[in-house]
Amino acid sequence: MMEQNQSGRSLLKQMTLREKIGQMLLCGFHGTEASGDIERLLTEVPIGGVIYFARNVESPEQVERLSKGLQHIARGRGNLPLWISIDQEGGMVARITEGISLMPGQMAIAAAGSLEDAYEAARISGLELKSMGINMNFAPVLDINNNPANPVIGVRSFGEEPEAVAEFGVHTIRGLQDACLAATAKHFPGHGDTDIDSHLDLPVIAHGRERVERVELVPFRAAIAAGVDAMMSAHIYFPALEPQRLPVTLSPAVLSGLLRKELGYEGLIVTDCMEMDAIAVHYGTVEAAVMAVEAGADLVLISHTAKLQRESFGALVQAVESGRISEKRIDESVLRLLTYKAKRGLLRMDADEPAAVAGREKDNAMSLAAAAPEQAERVERGDRSHLDVARRISENSITLVRDEEGMLPLKLERTLVITVATEVTTIADEQLVQAPTLGSALADCGLEVVDLTVSPEDVASDSARLLQAAEAEGVKQIVVGTYNAVNPSGDPQRRLIGRLNRLGKPVAVVALRSPYDLLAIPDASVYVAAYESRPLAMQSIARALTGQIPFAGKLPVSLK
Incomplete structure (x- = not known):
């Protein structure tokens, strides 16, 4: 330096x-x-x-072109990279x-x-x-x-x-x-x-100050x-x-x-x-x-x-x-x-090489890079070995918090799966691409699934439809993927799960983002924390619920 x-x-x-x-x-x-x-x-x-x-x-290739284009404009104006x-x-x-x-x-x-x-x-x-x-x-x-x-x-x-x-x-x-x-x-x-x-x-x-220092x-x-x-x-x-x-x-x-x-x-x-x-x-x-x-x-x-x-x-x-x-x-x-x-x-x-900055010669200075920063080697984006790391972490993260009914792994029976869809809850989330449903991921693992999706704001208005599907004679078990049910706006999710629990059928709750959802649903007898609802996470959840991989994750926060 x-x-x-x-x-x-x-x-x-x-x-x-x-x-x-x-x-x-x-x-x-x-x-x-x-x-x-x-x-x-x-x-x-x-x-x-x-x-x-x-x-x-739009794509990694487009982002690469964009970066090169922006650096080219800056360089053309004689500005620093x-x-x-x-x-x-x-x-x-x-x-x-x-x-x-x-x-x-x-x-x-x-x-x-x-x-x-x-x-x-x-x-x-x-x-x-x-x-x-x-x-x-x-x-x-x-x-x-x-x-x-x-x-x-x-x-x-x-x-x-x-x-x-x-x-x-x-x-x-x-x-x-x-x-x-x-x-x-x-x-x-x-x-x-x-x-x-x-x-x-x-x-x-x-x-x-003492607490700020300590924490x-x-x-x-x-x-x-x-x-x-x-x-x-x-x-x-x-x-x-x-x-x-x-x-x-x-x-x-x-x-x-x-x-x-x-x-x-x-x-x-x-x-x-x-x-x-x-x-x-x-x-x-x-x-x-x-x-x-x-x-x-x-x-x-x-x-x-x-x-x-x-x-x-x-x-x-x-x-x-x-x-x-x-x-x-x-x-x-x-x-x-x-x-x-x-x-x-x-x-x-390059101490001996002059650099043009803003149209003037600058001696004994750092020269502008001739192009975007060079790569030591070409990286293959989405390389299989890279994806294997992501998959390993995802599978090891799925956390079984409780299974008081011995419901897991899920039985090979007709299963109603309700996925509360991903929503933008803060500007930091920005534009989220909707992941595959939890039901589709479980179907890929061989389960017979009734797959229903509902947006967080529509849970209340759709609760009659969801309960009717849960009461169907062929449905033997129920899985609900919640999304930030702990938030004040999560009341409809909490009420729905309470009504599902009263049907007498086994119900497993999977938190698709906040593990704190359990604080809002304390009567959930089967509870899994997944931390996110990206496609890879949905696959990992499904594999854990069906017993294809163990629940290996440990909660990084307290649920008291």
């Missing part, structure tokens, strides 16, 4: 203020091609990078789901219990993302999910034990960074003990010790850490004080999206972008609106020109950004 840092200083001295501030912006856009709004933005503003969402994805980032956590939060080796999510990985598999899942994901030109992943989630009512973290977490979250997090960081991706620990200093989604409002965590900070300290490239700030207010009512993203006391000075973190600080309501409603995205840089952020994430991106850039330039922010403060962040771009292969270390 020392050589990259020295060369970064050489380049920094030759950059204009606009070039430097541009490096501090990470922008989202609409579309699947390197044209239109994003081409105009890259032409007008020397931004440091972009973020992909599902709206930017871009960070190309994504939220590819695995499981229920993944922007690319087809044509790759989609790994199970973090709680499923923790339930499967293998640190080695956690590393390998991250390394494989990193290699496949890298093959598409992506060089920064906003993962792993290091929030400790110890609040069953948390609406936004849940199965995105490795669980409720600080030490376990730290161990799985460190192995994930190493896997991603061994694939030459920048890993990002999020959401500092912890989003796990909230009951409000920061996409929608500003959560407050009122725990004292929330444990995995983030471990991530720092492991050399994580980036840390994402949470849009959460911690009164114990910040005397003013400021979310962490805007808090000098937390970012510059706690994270930089006390914890000694030297990597990149990136904000969560500044268009989330926790920020936008209370402070305004543009003003908050300036406040975040004042607080110590290096990279400001604005995910959706080109107008806000341009205005934030202008506001930051104005803040420096007016003396509100010193150029020295900007230089501190830009030097880090240049250093880590070099570390991850975006900049070549």
Whole structure:
């Protein structure tokens, strides 16, 4: 890192203020091609990078073309190569789901219990993302999910034990960074003990400093010790850490004080999206972008609106020109950004080769990469060996919580299977492709199935139809796949299962996302936690229910 840092200083001295501030912006856009709004933005503003969402994805091949196109535009303007980032956590939060080796999510990985598999899942994901030109992943989630009512973290977490979250997090960081991706620990200093989604409002965590040290900070300290490239700030207010009512993203006391000075973190600080309501409603995205840089952020994430991106850039330039922010403060962040771009292969270390940046010759500096970062070898996305890792983790994650009736494995009898369909419960989920039903997966395992699907909002109106199917004389056993029944909106699912239990037929409940559903259905005598409803998870659930594989998972959270 020392050589990259020295060369970064050489380049920094030759950059204009606009070039430097541009490096501090990470922008989202609409579309699947390197044209239109994003081409105009890259032409007008020397931004440091972009973020992909599902709206930017059609296929891995298209994403690879898009990445190359964006880097080509930046290079053609004489700008530095871009960070190309994504939220590819695995499981229920993944922007690319087809044509790759989609790994199970973090709680499923923790339930499967293998640190080695956690590393390998991250390394494989990193290699496949890298093959598409992506060089920064906003993962792993290091929030400790110890609040069953948390609406936004849940199965995105490795669980409720600080030490376990730290161990799985460190192995994930190493896997991603061994694939030459920048890993990002999020959401500092912890989003796990909230009951409000920061996409929608500003959560407050009122725990004292001692508790935050003992619980929330444990995995983030471990991530720092492991050399994580980036840390994402949470849009959460911690009164114990910040005397003013400021979310962490805007808090000098937390970012510059706690994270930089006390914890000694030297990597990149990136904000969560500044268009989330926790920020936008209370402070305004543009003003908050300036406040975040004042607080110590290096990279400001604005995910959706080109107008806000341009205005934030202008506001930051104005803040420096007016003396509100010193150029020295900007230089501190830009030097880090240049250093880590070099570390991850975006900049070549050619001290004797001049580099053209913004149309001028820059001597004794890091030259621009001639193309998108080179691959040491061509990675076969969706390789069989990669898929085998995903399958092993998925099968080992399925958790039998209770079977008081000895119902499992399921008998080879006519079975009613009701699948409560996947729904978007938070903006983090984005656009979910509906998985195969649990019934179809069980039918593939040889069971005679009556396969019914119902959306969460239609459970109440469809309950008569579902009960009629359950009462049919030929149906001997019932399996219900719930989806976030623990949420306040889950009352119809809970009432339906209560009525099914009164029919006198064996009923097995499978939680297709939140394992906390059992807290809402305490009279479920047969209960299985699966943590997600992706196609691979459905196959694993069916195989476990029919006895083809053992229930090997262990709960990473308490169900008391």
